[in-house]
Amino acid sequence: MLVVGLSGGVATGKSTVSSVFRAHGVPIIDADLIARQVVVPGTSTYRKLRAEFGDDYFDDEHGGVLRRDKLGKLIFNDPDRRKALNRITHPAIRWEMLKQFLSLLVYGTRYIVFDTPLLFESGYDAYIGTTIVVWCDFEKEVERMMKRDNILRADAESRIHAQMDIEEKKKRAKIVIDNNGNIDELREKVKEIIGQLDKSWKPFIFRLVFGVILGVVPYYFFKYLRA
Numbered sequence: 001m002l003v004v005g006l007s008g009g010v011a012t013g014k015s016t017v018s019s020v021f022r023a024h025g026v027p028i029i030d031a032d033l034i035a036r037q038v039v040v041p042g043t044s045t046y047r048k049l050r051a052e053f054g055d056d057y058f059d060d061e062h063g064g065v066l067r068r069d070k071l072g073k074l075i076f077n078d079p080d081r082r083k084a085l086n087r088i089t090h091p092a093i094r095w096e097m098l099k100q101f102l103s104l105l106v107y108g109t110r111y112i113v114f115d116t117p118l119l120f121e122s123g124y125d126a127y128i129g130t131t132i133v134v135w136c137d138f139e140k141e142v143e144r145m146m147k148r149d150n151i152l153r154a155d156a157e158s159r160i161h162a163q164m165d166i167e168e169k170k171k172r173a174k175i176v177i178d179n180n181g182n183i184d185e186l187r188e189k190v191k192e193i194i195g196q197l198d199k200s201w202k203p204f205i206f207r208l209v210f211g212v213i214l215g216v217v218p219y220y221f222f223k224y225l226r227a
């Protein structure tokens, strides 16, 4: 199975791109969604977060849900608290991603999209088949974020600056999508990429290599046991 990593800047259009893949029947592993799911009340990650950050960061009038905005502000300016958050949440996120990946592997999907804003920062790009970066000009990125999230320009700009430079991401990507046009143009570009991926031999090669490994490893293992 070919894994297609999808990344970009903040509000450059990743979700819009992944929705086109989804509509085409391609499974998506959505890192943002998983990051939200692992901290819902009742999970062990939730309990650890509550013990670490205290009741102020949880909204008990609404089921005790995590106050993401408040925690986001805290960790934005405090690297130690950010490390504490990552130490608690990252193992759960990685485990959930692995579970989803393995179930899709068993299911036999030709390729999947792994949608994660921190694809390059996390170093996952080194392990996956191909990478897509969707970008737009800084000014458009700021405007789209301000409109979608109803935030001030200064907040939008600082969120962009907190991430890896988009030019660096573009350099490291195999496929770069320019999202300076309108949404329909973006959708057309994604459909073209889907057409190329559908024709690609890469998923077949990945399956062949995986199949060989699955056959060869047990063969030598049992040979070794019998010797």
Ligand SMILES: Nc1ncnc2c1ncn2[C@@H]1O[C@H](COP(=O)(O)OP(=O)(O)OP(=O)(O)O)[C@@H](O)[C@H]1O
Pocket (backbone or CB within 6 Å): 008, 009, 010, 011, 012, 013, 014, 015, 016, 017, 032, 117, 144, 145, 148, 179, 180, 181, 182, 183, 184, 186
């Ligand atoms: N080509 C476009 N023209 C106009 N608006 C767009 C375009 N592409 C995306 N948008 C809008 O910009 C906003 C951000 O897009 P989207 O949510 O897809 O970005 P994202 O990269 O997934 O964001 P995030 O980094 O927050 O996860 C949305 O409101 C979306 O509708």
